[in-house]
Amino acid sequence: MDGFGLVQVYTGEGKGKTTAALGLALRATGHGFRVYIIQFMKGRINYGELESAKRIRNLTIVQFGRAEFVDKQKPEKIDIDYARRGLDHAKEIVASGKYDMVVLDEINVALEFKLIPLEEVLQLIKNKPKNVELILTGRYAHPKILELADLVSEIKEVKHPYQKGIQGRRGIEY
Amino acid sequence: MDGFGLVQVYTGEGKGKTTAALGLALRATGHGFRVYIIQFMKGRINYGELESAKRIRNLTIVQFGRAEFVDKQKPEKIDIDYARRGLDHAKEIVASGKYDMVVLDEINVALEFKLIPLEEVLQLIKNKPKNVELILTGRYAHPKILELADLVSEIKEVKHPYQKGIQGRRGIEY
Numbered sequence: 001m002d003g004f005g006l007v008q009v010y011t012g013e014g015k016g017k018t019t020a021a022l023g024l025a026l027r028a029t030g031h032g033f034r035v036y037i038i039q040f041m042k043g044r045i046n047y048g049e050l051e052s053a054k055r056i057r058n059l060t061i062v063q064f065g066r067a068e069f070v071d072k073q074k075p076e077k078i079d080i081d082y083a084r085r086g087l088d089h090a091k092e093i094v095a096s097g098k099y100d101m102v103v104l105d106e107i108n109v110a111l112e113f114k115l116i117p118l119e120e121v122l123q124l125i126k127n128k129p130k131n132v133e134l135i136l137t138g139r140y141a142h143p144k145i146l147e148l149a150d151l152v153s154e155i156k157e158v159k160h161p162y163q164k165g166i167q168g169r170r171g172i173e174y
Numbered sequence: 175m176d177g178f179g180l181v182q183v184y185t186g187e188g189k190g191k192t193t194a195a196l197g198l199a200l201r202a203t204g205h206g207f208r209v210y211i212i213q214f215m216k217g218r219i220n221y222g223e224l225e226s227a228k229r230i231r232n233l234t235i236v237q238f239g240r241a242e243f244v245d246k247q248k249p250e251k252i253d254i255d256y257a258r259r260g261l262d263h264a265k266e267i268v269a270s271g272k273y274d275m276v277v278l279d280e281i282n283v284a285l286e287f288k289l290i291p292l293e294e295v296l297q298l299i300k301n302k303p304k305n306v307e308l309i310l311t312g313r314y315a316h317p318k319i320l321e322l323a324d325l326v327s328e329i330k331e332v333k334h335p336y337q338k339g340i341q342g343r344r345g346i347e348y
Binding site for chain 2: 012025030056101
């Protein structure tokens with residue numbers, strides 16, 4: 001970014017958190033900025049954005065998770081391992097200085113599910129190079145994350161079509 | 175889309191409405207869907223998304239507006255003309271059946287500023303082909319638009335960095 005980068009959080013129950021981050025990424029790459037997206041708790045089901053990303057210069061998306069549902073009460077070891085590796089990777093990428101924007105997609109949920117330690121994420125935010133724009137998404141954003149953030153958008157679900165039996169449509173939700 | 179398309183609205187004061195729509199567009203094109211974005215009240219200042227769009231297959235973005243600020247109390251004729259042409263173009267594009275997703279970016283603001291008639295937008299929504307996913311963005315979404323929508327996300331501004339004197343950063347906001 002042009003000399004400084006902020007910490008942005010997209011949280012809340014409504015639709016549009018990951019998509020907002022994707023839009024930010026698309027816009028930033030349009031200006032020639034280098035963007036790195038790390039998706040927590042997501043497997044290859046989200047191939048819409050992966051397919052698009054391949055065709056966009058300066059945009060990288062990697063996923064640390066699997067398509068399966070994570071049990072909040074009792075997450076499996078594989079889910080914790082994935083999240084752990086995602087966080088380690090995030091630290092490297094943010095610190096590398098090679099990227100202008102880093103998106104930690106659904107990291108708030110990984111924290112809420114206690115797959116990764118809050119303290120390490122807070123440290124990652126505090127230690128980020130000045131020029132890196134850092135985007136954190138996912139519902140349940142922790143108050144301490146919000147405290148560190150410069151910009152917080154909370155997306156409220158005003159109306160949702162579940163009542164029509166419409167859910168998880170290809171090309172829209174994933 | 176796969177047989178049916180919904181009407182989605184992204185509104186509210188917070189950041190992320192246009193970016194959410196861009197993200198939806200990026201994801202949809204990743205699945206091979208054809209996406210058309212019409213931006214109201216925006217001129218070439220938003221070149222980040224324009225530049226990126228050029229490089230994405232099946233994604234078209236056109237702007238009907240200018241970089242200058244529109245006076246809500248007394249919009250200039252050129253602003254009304256732009257919005258009028260944008261709406262006519264939107265009707266054609268939606269009705270053409272050539273696009274799986276059509277984004278009418280900031281159309282809610284164009285309505286709030288009375289640049290275009292509400293009734294025509296309501297008709298456009300009601301008459302859309304079944305398979306078209308229609309996305310309307312912008313704060314001030316009219317209650318009648320919300321009534322017709324299947325999915326409404328309201329983005330609340332929880333925290334904003336204006337207090338730090340940070341505004342309109344290249345690669346982030348445009």
